[in-house]
Amino acid sequence: MRLLILNGPNLARLGKREPAVYGATTYDQLTTMCLDAAASAGFEAEVRQTDDEATLIGWLHEAADGEVPVILNPAAFTHYSYALRDAAAQLTAPLIEVHLSNPLAREEFRHTSVISGVATGTIGGFGVDSYLLAIRAMANLLAKPA
Numbered sequence: 619m620r621l622l623i624l625n626g627p628n629l630a631r632l633g634k635r636e637p638a639v640y641g642a643t644t645y646d647q648l649t650t651m652c653l654d655a656a657a658s659a660g661f662e663a664e665v666r667q668t669d670d671e672a673t674l675i676g677w678l679h680e681a682a683d684g685e686v687p688v689i690l691n692p693a694a695f696t697h698y699s700y701a702l703r704d705a706a707a708q709l710t711a712p713l714i715e716v717h718l719s720n721p722l723a724r725e726e727f728r729h730t731s732v733i734s735g736v737a738t739g740t741i742g743g744f745g746v747d748s749y750l751l752a753i754r755a756m757a758n759l760l761a762k763p764a
């Protein structure tokens with residue numbers, strides 16, 4: 619089973635970017651951790667990152683057409699991108715929204731997610747473990763009989 623793990627703007631700068639908020643793990647380390655965990659859970663996963671909204675929307679269209687489950691950290695797009703939400707709403711397999719930080723414990727503009735309403739579930743606040751928990755949750759979800 620394929621799995622797309624998609625990351626929005628500024629997430630390639632993990633490790634250098636506000637480490638007190640996002641931790642010291644680099645994006646490359648996160649990618650390796652996710653690929654290992656996903657392989658152990660039986661997925662053929664790809665981890666991608668873009669700073670570009672249109673590219674992220676294109677990847678969601680690809681997932682929708684291929685019935686591919688998605689783990690998505692929409693980064694700042696979480697809070698205002700109706701275009702990303704409309705793309706996420708088209709998904710035909712589960713979507714798990716992830717965040718390294720806990721947006722609800724941060725600035726008020728981060729308290730709104732326009733993505734959560736079309737996600738199967740949201741995991742935030744556990745640093746890189748948010749992704750590992752999401753991979754586990756996705757595996758459990760897809761293992762359940764319809």
Ligand code: DQA
Nearest residue numbers: 692693694717718719721728
């Ligand atoms: C984030 C939280 C967002 O508010 C922020 O814009 C990000 C990262 C997180 O993973 O904690 O870029 O999605």
